[in-house]
Amino acid sequence: MSMFSTGILVLTSPLHVLPFRIAPVLTSAAQVVERTLYIHLHPGLNLGTGGQVRPAYIPPVVDLCALISRLYSNAADICGHLDVRVLLSNVRTQSAALNGNNGPFATPQTLSHSPEVLLTDFPIQDSGQSSLVTQCLQKYAGHCYVCKPSLSSVLLNPRIAEFEEDRRDAQLKPLETFSDVVVGGTFDRLHGAHKTLLNISCLMANRRFVIGVCDQELLKNKVLKELIEPYDQRVQKLQDFLNDIKPSLKYEIVPLSDPFGPSISDPELQCIVVSEETRKGGEAVNRKRVENGLAELVLYEIQLLKDAHRADIEEEKISSSSLRTRLLGTLLKPPSPQPHLPLDPYVIGLTGGSGSGKSSIAHRLEALGAVRIDCDQLGHEAYLPGTSAYHKIVQEFGPDILKEDKSINRRVLGGKVFGNQERLKALTDIVWPEIALLVKKRIDQAKEQGKRVCVVDAAVLLEAGWTYLVHEVWVATIPEEEAVKRIVQRDGVKEEDALRRLKSQWPNAKLIEHANVVLCTLWEPDVTQRQVLKAWTLLQQRIQKRQETTRSSL
Structure with missing residues (x-):
């Protein structure tokens, strides 16, 4: 067909x-x-x-x-x-x-x-x-x-039994409708539950439909909040959908920075459509309206839609958080062309903040067949006596940074650059290019060995500008509060020190802006393993397609 x-x-x-x-x-x-x-x-x-x-x-x-x-x-x-x-x-x-x-x-x-x-x-x-x-x-x-x-x-003639129309003359109960109706929500990745809410609201509204869209503070506790679509994008999708389903209505879409928005101050509103989950919020709206001297809204409750495809870490209902979870391990956006890079090996740049589980993901990829290139280890090599970086660092920061055996005392050197952005940049300008050369050398070695995939495990991949070395950028992410707990437990530092360390790094949202693939280690290790396996399987498909495209163009 x-x-x-x-x-x-x-x-x-x-x-x-x-x-x-x-x-x-x-x-x-x-x-x-x-x-x-x-x-x-x-x-x-x-x-x-x-x-x-x-x-x-x-x-x-x-x-x-x-x-x-x-x-x-x-x-x-x-x-x-x-x-x-x-x-x-x-x-x-x-x-x-x-x-x-x-x-x-x-x-x-x-x-x-x-x-x-x-x-x-x-x-x-x-x-x-x-x-x-x-x-x-x-x-x-x-x-x-x-x-x-x-x-x-x-x-379409589906093969199902015919039903007796014994209700042909039955009187259908009219639906109570209202001049002005209001709803609120995040409306991220418009799905069936959103559409049900919007359609029924449009069915009940005769003149105006007000939609409050969560933004700013109301998003900070959402699961995988960095993957929530931008406000303007969510609003545009709402407008397209609403103009299709009932263009005769007057639509007002407003940002919500608090749980109430216009629902507690607009005297013309008559009805608020809620779900089983948000009914208490609707009741709170009515309490606020009474305090403001306004008539209570009629609360019309709709049922939540069950998600037949939910995984064990997802909600039972159809929800945006579940859809965001399903994005983990998938290609969020196509990688930028890197014509200077050879076809083999295909290089993944893996980055993420402290406590994100980045290195554990790199080890999982290594177990699947990737060559792991540890940039922390290469960083230590760059400081060794006799290297180009070693001589430049000593010249820049003085011989007092050396131990008795002439190796660099990283603690003393760290004290010289801590809190001083100018001196820190002087150090990274020396070290980062040297690490990049070592990464390239490891990639060349992997190519000689016939390896198909390399994963560059690098916390500063983006800050250092090493994306020219990789075909794709993968980001490991974890909520900040969870990252703090992990750093405290792993390194034995105080919470404020762990938080200060995180604040000195790129935030998750900024990292994800550059990501082709996002992974999250928030849940049990087997959940991370499934994400990594999904990402690896999809990667193999992309590599295969890329090779076929290249061969067909020859």
Whole structure:
């Protein structure tokens, strides 16, 4: 079956039947669409009439909330690679529908991604009906959305039992809606749980939707906070998503530097949508509103979505922290081209702050077959008598730094540069280039031995500017408070001394800005091992692809 980048799935099954059809329909749709799947809900739509089928308003009912939640939950389980978006432009209250002059789509809505294929769950009675249904589907979709001219259609007929429509005449319970609705969250790496929250909020809002996005202080205790997308990027993704699902709403996206934001001061807000996890936060909002002389907000609670793919260190619910955890060991961004470096060996530059577990990762990579180049050890070699660096250091800092055996007393030398940035730079300007030469020598030796991968274990890889020696930069990271504990336990120093040492190094966020791959040793050793193995396996694939590309270009 041909694959299309973007598609619209028009769901026509009755609301009480749809929950049973979602999983097989999504499975079929995922075989046709590879990037973005829009879902248009029109229960009861008859595409088999052969006449003009035009869009119409459908009322917001309680069942729709459960359906939206189930759609995103199933999508996460079945086709997590797809950006699924449930469209709500044709869902309106009766009063809103009466105010509209030309129905829900006066003009076709332009979506962020122009659809290339139409899909539907409409049941086909016989093969002769397919052409008729396809024509009706295309006309219907053309009234609703701006689609690509060469639009294809696929009729999905999942092999599941038909359900008796014994609720055909049942009265569906209307959903209470509000003029102005508010939610808050981090909204990092927009996922199914976020989309459920946003979709249901849009379903309930008739005029304005206020979204508070956590920033600054509210991020500091998040798991792997350095991997959280920048605020502007998160806001842009929110805007793209919201403008697709219900463009008629007025959206206000504001930064949150405290847990409340505008929810405790905006008198026009009527409802706050919360989850089981954030209900207490919603109750705190209402206490603050009462203190401020404002009416309490209606609290509408949605269920958390279970994560069917969770690992042992991840949360049971679908969450951004779990998604960030899954990024560990993967290629976050492609490495910069290094045309001056030979194909073999492929060189990894591994860095990280004190206590990050960098060296333990280097040893794990060595066990997998990499040649480990220890820059701490090479640093000691650079200070040995007779080396170029040795003579320059003695000349720069004086003979009083020497021991009786003429070796450099590193403690005395350290005292001369400690707290003096100018003198420290004078030392590193001597030592770092010499260490770089030793690294290059070790890499050349590995090449002569036919080794495929080297890992340069270097705490100052980035500060020293040694990235020209490596194909990729890998960063080992650990939260600062955990790093302090490890340094205190390992080196027997006081907490303030450990913290001072960390403050003198590049912070995790700055290191990760330069990283192609990030690893974290926060959890048990076997978790680190799985990360390293994943990183190693993906690295082998990149190396193989690189070699194939090079051979094909010859």
